Amino acid sequence: MKLAIMQPYFFPYIGYFQLIHAVDKFVVYDNIKYTKKGWINRNRILRNGEDYTFSLPIKAASDSLDICDRTLSTEFDRNKLVNQIQGAYRRAPFFSNAFPVIEQAIRFQDSNLYSYIFNSITKICDYLGIKTEFIVSSKMKIDHGLKAETKVLALCEEAGASVYINAIGGVDLYSRETFNARDIDLKFIKSKPLEYPQFGAEFLPWLSIIDVIMFNSAESIQAKILNEYELI
Template identity: 45%
Template sequence: MTLAIMQPYFLPYIGYMQLMNAVDTFVLYDDVAFINRGWINRNRLLINGQEYLFTVPLKDASQNKRINEVTLANDPKWRSKLLKTVEQGYRKAPSYGTVMPLTEKIINFGTDSIAELVHFSLIELNAYLGLSTHLVASSSIYNNVELKAQERILDICRQENAARYINPIGGTELYDKPTFEQAGIELNFIKSKLVTYPQFSRGNGQNEFIPWLSILDALMFNDVATVRTMLDAYELV
């Protein structure tokens, strides 16, 4: 069984979805410290030909809290504002008619927890793309918050009887292949290849691609079969 562990990111970029698609079980690492100005509650869209950073507002978010302890701000208008932004940016995109209802379902999900919102969103994205990856929140099962860094990752792998663990390429300095091998676990790092596709033409007629936006961007401009192909655009090292 192949496993990956990542903090929950809302409507993440395609590299995150590649990692999810590459494994059998994907653990949402939601009982670790919240990261301010990270990707847990933010991502980027294509609005008027420019990248636009959107943020889900949170209440008293702090690195002194775990992600699953952070709640959404008491702002009833943020959902409608974000949906309006998506509509304005993508209503002329080829797959808008099928992707917008999915977006509405995700953003309107009834919860005040950012961890639960992200978990639900990834379940819905998996279903839309026809992925079979099992999603589990780390706070719900492993009972090992006293462990730190690599030791905690190894413990989750052992509890899941994982034969392989895949981590984003940025973790090469954090995790040690011989240590994983001693535990009977193969360690790989995923390196995403640049995925391009037609976006809206700019005013000058040129179409300079803006990469690594939210998965919503790829979904708006491509059908499911094409995005599924994009999810395989990586190498393991």
């Protein structure tokens, strides 16, 4: 059984969904520290020919809180974000198909940061036909005081994984020998270069999944783009 473990990200890039698609079960970390300078609550879209960063405003709280303990700011204007996405992509070839999915995810009313982002991830997976089973990390019966590689191994064993697939950025974080000693094969997913027309302008790579579904049909993403990676 192939397993991946990742933090939730708001409308992340295609590689995140390739990872979900590549495994049988996907553990979403809800009880891990929120990092405000990371990409948990922000990403990039194409706007007027340039990349534009959008974000979810987070209610001020202790930096020590986990993602599941953080909430969206009461000042979060869902209409404004919906209008920004609409304005940026209304001329995109698959806008009429993709925009309702994005709008529904943005208008989701839960204010918990984890729940809000997780809902958006599942909405995109439904749209792309990804059937991977999701598991919430805090619900798993392990010692949640474990850290780093030791915790990942515990999560793998609890889920019954024989293969653990991590994002390519984690190559230096994990040891194949350590995983092999626990009868788990360690792999890393590397997305292949992806390019598609973006209003005839110079291509901007690795934008939010929003960009991908606006310029590519759900069928072509499912049939080809989700499989454009290699495991190393």
